[in-house]
Amino acid sequence: MWLKPLQNSLRKFSTVVRDPRFAKVQDTDIRIFESIVGREHVKTTEIDSYATDWMKAFRGNPPCVLLPSTSEEVSSILSHCSKRKIAVVPQAGNTGLVGGSVPLFDEVVLSVRRINKHFEFDEKSGILTCDAGYILEELDNKLAPYGYMMPFDLGAKGSCMIGGNIATCAGGLRLLRYGSLHAHLLGLTVVLPNEQGTILKVGSSLKKDNTSLHIPHLFLGSEGQLGVITRITMAAAPKPTSIQSAMIGAETFESCCDILRLARRHLSEILSSFEFLDRETMTAIDENLGLKPVLQSNPRFTLLIETSGSDESHDTAKMERFLAHCIDDELASDGVQAQSATESSMMWRIRESAPLAVAADGYAFKNDVSLPLKHFYRLTEEIRKRCSSMTKRIVTYGHLGDGNSHLNITAKEYSKDLYDRLYPFIYEWVNAHDGSISAEHGIGQMKLPYANLGKSPAEREIVRRIKSIFDPNGIMNPYKSF
Amino acid sequence: MWLKPLQNSLRKFSTVVRDPRFAKVQDTDIRIFESIVGREHVKTTEIDSYATDWMKAFRGNPPCVLLPSTSEEVSSILSHCSKRKIAVVPQAGNTGLVGGSVPLFDEVVLSVRRINKHFEFDEKSGILTCDAGYILEELDNKLAPYGYMMPFDLGAKGSCMIGGNIATCAGGLRLLRYGSLHAHLLGLTVVLPNEQGTILKVGSSLKKDNTSLHIPHLFLGSEGQLGVITRITMAAAPKPTSIQSAMIGAETFESCCDILRLARRHLSEILSSFEFLDRETMTAIDENLGLKPVLQSNPRFTLLIETSGSDESHDTAKMERFLAHCIDDELASDGVQAQSATESSMMWRIRESAPLAVAADGYAFKNDVSLPLKHFYRLTEEIRKRCSSMTKRIVTYGHLGDGNSHLNITAKEYSKDLYDRLYPFIYEWVNAHDGSISAEHGIGQMKLPYANLGKSPAEREIVRRIKSIFDPNGIMNPYKSF
Numbered sequence: 001m002w003l004k005p006l007q008n009s010l011r012k013f014s015t016v017v018r019d020p021r022f023a024k025v026q027d028t029d030i031r032i033f034e035s036i037v038g039r040e041h042v043k044t045t046e047i048d049s050y051a052t053d054w055m056k057a058f059r060g061n062p063p064c065v066l067l068p069s070t071s072e073e074v075s076s077i078l079s080h081c082s083k084r085k086i087a088v089v090p091q092a093g094n095t096g097l098v099g100g101s102v103p104l105f106d107e108v109v110l111s112v113r114r115i116n117k118h119f120e121f122d123e124k125s126g127i128l129t130c131d132a133g134y135i136l137e138e139l140d141n142k143l144a145p146y147g148y149m150m151p152f153d154l155g156a157k158g159s160c161m162i163g164g165n166i167a168t169c170a171g172g173l174r175l176l177r178y179g180s181l182h183a184h185l186l187g188l189t190v191v192l193p194n195e196q197g198t199i200l201k202v203g204s205s206l207k208k209d210n211t212s213l214h215i216p217h218l219f220l221g222s223e224g225q226l227g228v229i230t231r232i233t234m235a236a237a238p239k240p241t242s243i244q245s246a247m248i249g250a251e252t253f254e255s256c257c258d259i260l261r262l263a264r265r266h267l268s269e270i271l272s273s274f275e276f277l278d279r280e281t282m283t284a285i286d287e288n289l290g291l292k293p294v295l296q297s298n299p300r301f302t303l304l305i306e307t308s309g310s311d312e313s314h315d316t317a318k319m320e321r322f323l324a325h326c327i328d329d330e331l332a333s334d335g336v337q338a339q340s341a342t343e344s345s346m347m348w349r350i351r352e353s354a355p356l357a358v359a360a361d362g363y364a365f366k367n368d369v370s371l372p373l374k375h376f377y378r379l380t381e382e383i384r385k386r387c388s389s390m391t392k393r394i395v396t397y398g399h400l401g402d403g404n405s406h407l408n409i410t411a412k413e414y415s416k417d418l419y420d421r422l423y424p425f426i427y428e429w430v431n432a433h434d435g436s437i438s439a440e441h442g443i444g445q446m447k448l449p450y451a452n453l454g455k456s457p458a459e460r461e462i463v464r465r466i467k468s469i470f471d472p473n474g475i476m477n478p479y480k481s482f
Numbered sequence: 483m484w485l486k487p488l489q490n491s492l493r494k495f496s497t498v499v500r501d502p503r504f505a506k507v508q509d510t511d512i513r514i515f516e517s518i519v520g521r522e523h524v525k526t527t528e529i530d531s532y533a534t535d536w537m538k539a540f541r542g543n544p545p546c547v548l549l550p551s552t553s554e555e556v557s558s559i560l561s562h563c564s565k566r567k568i569a570v571v572p573q574a575g576n577t578g579l580v581g582g583s584v585p586l587f588d589e590v591v592l593s594v595r596r597i598n599k600h601f602e603f604d605e606k607s608g609i610l611t612c613d614a615g616y617i618l619e620e621l622d623n624k625l626a627p628y629g630y631m632m633p634f635d636l637g638a639k640g641s642c643m644i645g646g647n648i649a650t651c652a653g654g655l656r657l658l659r660y661g662s663l664h665a666h667l668l669g670l671t672v673v674l675p676n677e678q679g680t681i682l683k684v685g686s687s688l689k690k691d692n693t694s695l696h697i698p699h700l701f702l703g704s705e706g707q708l709g710v711i712t713r714i715t716m717a718a719a720p721k722p723t724s725i726q727s728a729m730i731g732a733e734t735f736e737s738c739c740d741i742l743r744l745a746r747r748h749l750s751e752i753l754s755s756f757e758f759l760d761r762e763t764m765t766a767i768d769e770n771l772g773l774k775p776v777l778q779s780n781p782r783f784t785l786l787i788e789t790s791g792s793d794e795s796h797d798t799a800k801m802e803r804f805l806a807h808c809i810d811d812e813l814a815s816d817g818v819q820a821q822s823a824t825e826s827s828m829m830w831r832i833r834e835s836a837p838l839a840v841a842a843d844g845y846a847f848k849n850d851v852s853l854p855l856k857h858f859y860r861l862t863e864e865i866r867k868r869c870s871s872m873t874k875r876i877v878t879y880g881h882l883g884d885g886n887s888h889l890n891i892t893a894k895e896y897s898k899d900l901y902d903r904l905y906p907f908i909y910e911w912v913n914a915h916d917g918s919i920s921a922e923h924g925i926g927q928m929k930l931p932y933a934n935l936g937k938s939p940a941e942r943e944i945v946r947r948i949k950s951i952f953d954p955n956g957i958m959n960p961y962k963s964f
Contacts, residue, residue: 122854124739124743124854124855124856125854125855125885126746168692169692169696171690171692179665180665180690182664182665182667182696182699183661183662183664183665185664192940199940200940200941200944201938204916205916206885206921207662207852207884207885208657208852208884208885208886208918208921208922209852209920210650210653210703210918210920210921210922210923210924210925211918211920211925211936211937212933212941212945212964213700213948213964214651214664214702215944217696217699217700217702218695218696218700220696220699221692221694222695238746238747238750260606261606264608264720265720265792267792268722269751269791270751308751309750310747310748310750310751310800311796311799311800314799314800318793318796370686370688370689370691371688372604372606372687372688373606402689402690403607403689404689434687436686436688436691437693438692439688439690439692440690440692441692443692443693451694453693455693456683458674458681458682459682459683459684459694459697462951463694463695463697465951469944469947469951482694
């Protein structure tokens, strides 16, 4: 299995030791926590699921898990921890992929999962206010009767929570159509890790409000390092009533980019996904999972394109016209338009099985990087030149429409030699080509050794000083990100 | 004319005096500025247009106007001003409505209008990078050959500059469809007013980048108080090829809100404007400008609805179906769908003439507030109850789709009694009803006396401390906003 090697590879870079500034939690602290949230909401046993991330690659040793149910309880906890210099890790759904939501040592875990009572939806404006502990899918279900949905979607939607989504600026599957969370976030209630345990309400429930610095956006992607998000106000999106899908084959990466441009023009307002799989990914899916491709011609690249709109006949017509343009312009070598929900889900099954297919090779070095389109596939080619002989397979799939590449390098088993051949090369190459070493997963523990790549000393200093405004004692989610 | 009274009313609240901490500009400073930007780019005469806002309501007395052409020149200027404690007002198109871009006293004006050389558009990703001094309309024109446009539009597009748009988080006419600038901004180059004149590059040109705090968003709406924006990276939007317009009459405000909900559902992805005018506005337009209404039935409320899409026949069909629903549900008492660009521009001419029509009454107390829809028109009714006898007309028009109300109270001439009857009542009422006293214009000088309304001491303190990170000497656009 690949869990152990991942821990090893982390250790290779991590020279992190427990910061002696932080107090060790005493029985008296536990009593105080119990007096704040109630005895049954201070857990000291059976806390494995809070101490370990869901990949089981990162594990801490928290003395307790606190389960407050209100901002006021969070305030009392953070006030006490500030005074006592007890380090705190805020945790929502704990579905992150970089170890950002679990302790490294004996930090206390503060879970927001019981902060999930308040839900308010203004049907007139389409604006939602809810507690941080709501599961994304629950929110989607609650909005459905109004004809609305959450404007983003993730694989982890059944367990991730909105507070964590905000703290990590989750990207997901609908970003191409609906934009990042910056497009939707309007207001936040956050509790600050200072001696007062300040409950701070920033922003509003208004789409236009230019009366102050737009502080809520500072918490998007802050990875739990500025404070605990307890309540969110954001815009929901009207639920589309028509979904159309197509798969297109292309023989050059340049054609894929041209097809994307055509999609932006012809599918325009309804384009919601533009996914990419190279032939090597399709081969892995076929060989390892026995899933046959939809496109019979075995093209160099396969694109999965989806639209979300409000009129099926209009959307079908747009899709047909777009596909005709792809053929006429000799960009597509092959193409299939889904004629039913079953055909559409077959296409998505192929796309979504890619991670599983590569993992079945034995061990996969997985990546989540953003790159300008002109460099998007060059990284894959570079890695093939650099270390093909050491690998079983080098494949790339991802969200081409967002410039988000998931390059995977597989081998029969974890190899330190291969690791050293790949890293830090990949991160340095991405940085040198104006990319981002973390497209949507954040820095957490996993990418901390590379977090400063491409960041100027001036930016790092400003980030550090902003952090110290919100978290003067540095107790909030230490040893991670910035 | 109304310019003088506005200055009077400002003075009423403004007890602002020149801060003696700031140095007075000497001849030696002028020589240094000349050595940085060249003698011809340090203006000391004919600077009226820089010293006065475009409404001519605010006027300062700057000793000079500096016209740098690069970030490096801005850096040298800010470094010198920091060391000497010379106050600086950054200025872009100087089209703001709250006096934010002109000095109060003898602050130096730093204009970015010569920082307008760099323009780069990546057709593949739709991402634009450009200097801060580009005029919004120029950018739109440069993007048009690629089939793209700027994702926002303003009345001032012919003279406002992108740097100022970012600094004020400009809203505008397409917000309903494309979202606020938070949805589009990706990266910034800013120059900080510290002794080093730090040139800070934050964010990237990537749609997904979770490697640091998202600092660029802190500059959206910062009103020139954190630093000078010199370069912007943001997403452009594919240009729509089909625009449809309709006017609808409704007899209750509740019906207007229900029609908005129908529009969100049926026009969904193509809905781009949802504008509102009450009967009193239409009467003013008719009486003062002789412009006859499109809707013959003289309805209580008139709505102007526009769609921006990529297929004319689809968009027309959607609009027809939406209008049919409005009639079937007995929400609309009247309605006209524009059959041509001429008919559409007639509708817009009515909407756009509203400010001129009310101004023609003599004097207009103008407002720019956001309100939750349930309170949107209640403010108008409250003001009618409160002071109808003192006024000529009380009208409301605005961007109902964004919750942005422009309540106007007119009289034959400016009256201090009426002013005192209106303010601070309006701002306090808006604040008490979860609204914003500045929807899109910012605080500037004009709303400074009310800037703290509804802001907690904790938020104000955090904003103050963030400001001091970027501007340690407080020289940047003083006496305004926060």
